[in-house]
Amino acid sequence: MTVFDKIYAVVRRIPRGKVATYGQVALLAGNPRWARVVGYALHVNPAPGEIPCHRVVNRDGRTAKAFAFGGEDMQRLLLTQEGVVFRADGTVDLAACLWDGAS
DNA sequence: CGAGTGACAGGAC
DNA sequence: TGTCCTGCCACTC
Numbered sequence: 001m002t003v004f005d006k007i008y009a010v011v012r013r014i015p016r017g018k019v020a021t022y023g024q025v026a027l028l029a030g031n032p033r034w035a036r037v038v039g040y041a042l043h044v045n046p047a048p049g050e051i052p053c054h055r056v057v058n059r060d061g062r063t064a065k066a067f068a069f070g071g072e073d074m075q076r077l078l079l080t081q082e083g084v085v086f087r088a089d090g091t092v093d094l095a096a097c098l099w100d101g102a103s
Numbered sequence: 104c105g106a107g108t109g110a111c112a113g114g115a116c
Numbered sequence: 117t118g119t120c121c122t123g124c125c126a127c128t129c
Binding site: 023041045053057058065 | 108109110111112113
Binding site: 040 | 123126
C-alpha cells in the first residue's frame with residue numbers, strides 16, 4: 001500500500017455533490033504534509049473514470065489551472081452537475097460542499 | 104545516486 | 117488583506 005494508493009482510496013470515497021481540499025485528502029490519507037503528493041497523484045491520475053479528481057480543489061476552493069482531463073470549465077461543469085455550489089468568482093462554496101470525511 | 108520539480112498548505116511578514 | 121518563504125513526498129532527468 002503506497003501513498004498514492006491511499007490517496008486514490010480517499011479521493012474515491014468523496015461522495016457525489018461534495019468536494020475535498022488537497023490538505024483534507026492528505027490528512028485522510030494519513031499525513032497532512034502530503035498535499036503536494038496528492039496533487040502529483042491526481043496529476044498522473046491512472047484511472048480518470050474511477051478517480052473523481054475533479055472533486056479535489058485547493059484550500060481556496062479554486063480548481064487547478066493545469067487540469068489535464070478537460071480544462072477548468074469541464075471540472076466546474078462536472079461539479080455543478082453533481083450539485084456542488086459555485087460562487088460568482090468561480091470558486092467552490094466550501095462552507096456548504098466541503099466533504100467532512102465522515103463518509 | 105543526487106538534484107530539481109510539482110494539480111499544495113500553513114505560517115510569517 | 118495579500119504575498120512570500122518553507123516543508124513535505126514521490127517522480128523524472
